[in-house]
Amino acid sequence: MKESPNSAVVEDQDPLATTATQAQISAEIATAHEAYRNGRLTGSPARDKVEIDFAPYRSSLLRHPTKDLHHADPETIELHSPAFGHRDVADVEADLTIQHSGEPLGERMVVTGRVLDGDGRPVRHQLVEVWQANASGRYIHKRDQHPAPLDPNFTGTGRCLTDENGVYRFQTIKPGPYPWRNHTNAWRPAHIHFSVFGSEFTQRIITQMYFPGDPLFPLDPIYQSILDADARDRLVASYDHDLTTPEYSLGYRWDIVLTGTKRTWTEPEGGDE
Numbered sequence: 001m002k003e004s005p006n007s008a009v010v011e012d013q014d015p016l017a018t019t020a021t022q023a024q025i026s027a028e029i030a031t032a033h034e035a036y037r038n039g040r041l042t043g044s045p046a047r048d049k050v051e052i053d054f055a056p057y058r059s060s061l062l063r064h065p066t067k068d069l070h071h072a073d074p075e076t077i078e079l080h081s082p083a084f085g086h087r088d089v090a091d092v093e094a095d096l097t098i099q100h101s102g103e104p105l106g107e108r109m110v111v112t113g114r115v116l117d118g119d120g121r122p123v124r125h126q127l128v129e130v131w132q133a134n135a136s137g138r139y140i141h142k143r144d145q146h147p148a149p150l151d152p153n154f155t156g157t158g159r160c161l162t163d164e165n166g167v168y169r170f171q172t173i174k175p176g177p178y179p180w181r182n183h184t185n186a187w188r189p190a191h192i193h194f195s196v197f198g199s200e201f202t203q204r205i206i207t208q209m210y211f212p213g214d215p216l217f218p219l220d221p222i223y224q225s226i227l228d229a230d231a232r233d234r235l236v237a238s239y240d241h242d243l244t245t246p247e248y249s250l251g252y253r254w255d256i257v258l259t260g261t262k263r264t265w266t267e268p269e270g271g272d273e
């Protein structure tokens, strides 16, 4: 099941919820990372993509694809797929703080960055969508039963097109961390989900942006399912004081690299976390 901005599926509803403790999950993460590091020392290749069957991330074991993906003819699909142009996306859709009659609660912030190809060239006019929990760590989706308050002034979805320099920009509030049922007392680090369409509708990636210094990083089996430390680091935005608006909002910067060795980790097709 694919997450989409209109059906913000959350990670806490999995029927494979376990009673493992955080200590057990953390030990499994440590074992997997040590095996990876040892493998690198003896010449194993870097693994900077998500491990689709990462044991500490319990539900990934049964849900990951076991067969090769079906490859469709992209040109044929393009004949029937929607495409986005400037007239389809209004500027106000990039501001998640003005979608209701009042202002949402939370820490106002701007997040901006560039969508780049593997050679550092800007990827222009691409549709970037975001969805996120509110400041209390609650999604508006009805399946999210986390007992934190909904915010009547915050839906948590937005979209924009990248400009001539590949720049996207959103104004929003900082999402809160939230619990999920991977194991006992499991919490997701605060994150914003990003979807980027390429020049064709068949080219879509989904990923997550995190915030610097989150103490939940070492405990989170989703974040830690990326074995390569540099690839994990690339999912963390940097705080940029030059992006702040005095007496109004903080600023974070995060680039998305679509290809190449500095590629941003993306979720596997068919994944829903």
Ligand SMILES: [Fe+2]
Residues within 6 Å of the ligand: 010, 011, 191, 193, 273
């Ligand atoms: Fe999420």
